[in-house]
Amino acid sequence: MDVNKSERAVTLKDIAEASGVSISTVSRILDDRYPPSQTENAVRVRRIAEQLGYRRNVYASGLRRRESGLIGVLVPRLTDAVMSLMFEAIERAARSRGMFAIVSTCGDDADSQAEVVESLLDRNVDGIILATARVDDAIPERLRQRRLPHVLVLRSDNASPTVTGDDVLGGYLAARHLIDLGHTNIAVVTGPTFTSSAHGRVNGARRALTEASLDLPNDNIIFTGYGIEAGEDAAKELLNRENRPTAIFAANDNLAIGVAHYAAQLDIKLGPDLSIVGYNDIPLVEKLSVPLTSVRVPFDHIAEKAVDMLREENPHSATTSFIPTLIPRKSTARPRGKS
Template sequence: MEQALPAAIVTLKDVAAASGVSISTASRALDERTTSRSAAAAHVRKIAEELGYRRNSFASSLRRGETRTLGVLVPRLSDTVMALMFEELEKAASSRGYFAMVATSGDDPVDERRAAETLLDRNVDGLILATARLDDELPRLLRERRVAHALVLRTDGISPSALGDDEVGGYLATRHLIDLGHRNIAVVTGPAFTSTGTARLAGARKALHEAGIQPREEWLIAAGYGIENGYTAGETLLAGTPQSRPTAIFAANDNIAMGVMAAAHRHGVSIPDHLALVGYNDTPLSARLPTPLTSVHVPLDQIAATAIDLIVNPGTEPLIRRAMPTLIPRQSSGTPQRTGT
């Protein structure tokens, strides 16, 4: 049986000859970074497609001293927000002619450093860090080594950062509960070592202070961002008598809020009849829970685009950019209270 010969590789020279243009003109027409809309360029691209030409973008990038790849470092992809964030980063990178690759690091700074070095060993053009610790040394090390990088969904106040305005978000969530008539309000934040946790708590405190409400310190709980952390916090807040419980809780992410819901169910506390609840991040599940969750929406697509631009267009100001969050009211926060309790 006669074996089929492999198809001949179509070169840029072949495309140029078939298009009736020079090699340099064909190269410019096919460069994904500067896609021309001229009739001549469209003709070259049409011929290239018909011939089956495939541009070696990797080789072209290497000749320019770049790989057109970006490394994204996240604690874990099992976290809904981190997974959604990476999807948006990948889309934003692709629209700018870059490829995004992800590595997970957990919460250990040593593991984070190791994961970052793994990405840098692959000659990425920059790093995007979604890891959360305020005491993280990695951004400082990257600045010292002049490695292009951006922080996403958090900031250390120095490195280029793209995030939501977490203080405004915490204020909006707590102000919503106050406007509904609640004064016995608890706040379950993320870990104290995160800029998101501290900023959302600061926003909540600001709203409480404006309303003349002195929060009970035992009702301000710093927890992790997992459902189990919310459940534990809910157990602490709801285990007492109805008179000793808060009537409203602001949970600093939707996972925490779902954990609080589970604890409330165990203690026979009805949401929203006996407890108003607000989450944060407006994850897709929040609107589809048996009791749809009021949540603070964060524009992840806008944040992702900003993070990519901070790397591919270095030196642009400001280096720290905050996107504005929006409160999305749903059933879990209930209706205005008839009394001030």
């Protein structure tokens, strides 16, 4: 058979005839669920398939295995840089494993989340990755009851399979950095009370302060949203006090940007007058006029583990945590008056 690209769709039979092997042999060699064989025969079959212009029919092969090759990803919103970074990492991890990730947004409304999950399931996704798990979210429990494959990322409900950064350690590293610079009056601005990440980062900061024999008064902890405006509002409360903090750990980079923006309105200089640590280390923060110290979260490692866990036949329910890293920049410095 002449090995030329045809105008019609190339089939396994075409490749088998060109290669002189059986259709089942071609199917096995081209099945990307397994590591590619490097035998002479396998290399020749893959080369002929490429020359013929063969494209694997993911949908048809999925039907045969009762798989679609699709992963559903649920995020609150894609305008949040962290959610965008997380989805992009999941999409890369899925694609490298011969799968395809589709994303849906649902905001923070429980009914909307449930509706979007059902919509993804109606599209025959093989499983769902949830970046929306609230501590009071009923969706993971429903998925567990229906034995539907799912993995939580960045947040935990202490029951479903979960992959996250170590929020407690991240909060500890942020506060420890500020303590080591000589700060004693430290405040924490964190996310909504319904998120495990908000509580974990506060708990880590509190642990670091306790170890240093420092207090973290309740009025120095502000639970709010994860947006820039929420950071501005928190800064208004903290920076207009007579005994304002000399350092703020903002448990999200957007919060940190909001705090920094309001501080600039008061002519408070980042570093010397007010140290700020953010969280997640989104690409923007190192480009700011005063580059932001931030706790870096390994999104790619989290995504790869989540996709692999989703593909397991019986995924365990334990939480896998990856170690975050503190990235110091100019937004943190020793407080004035301390050498």
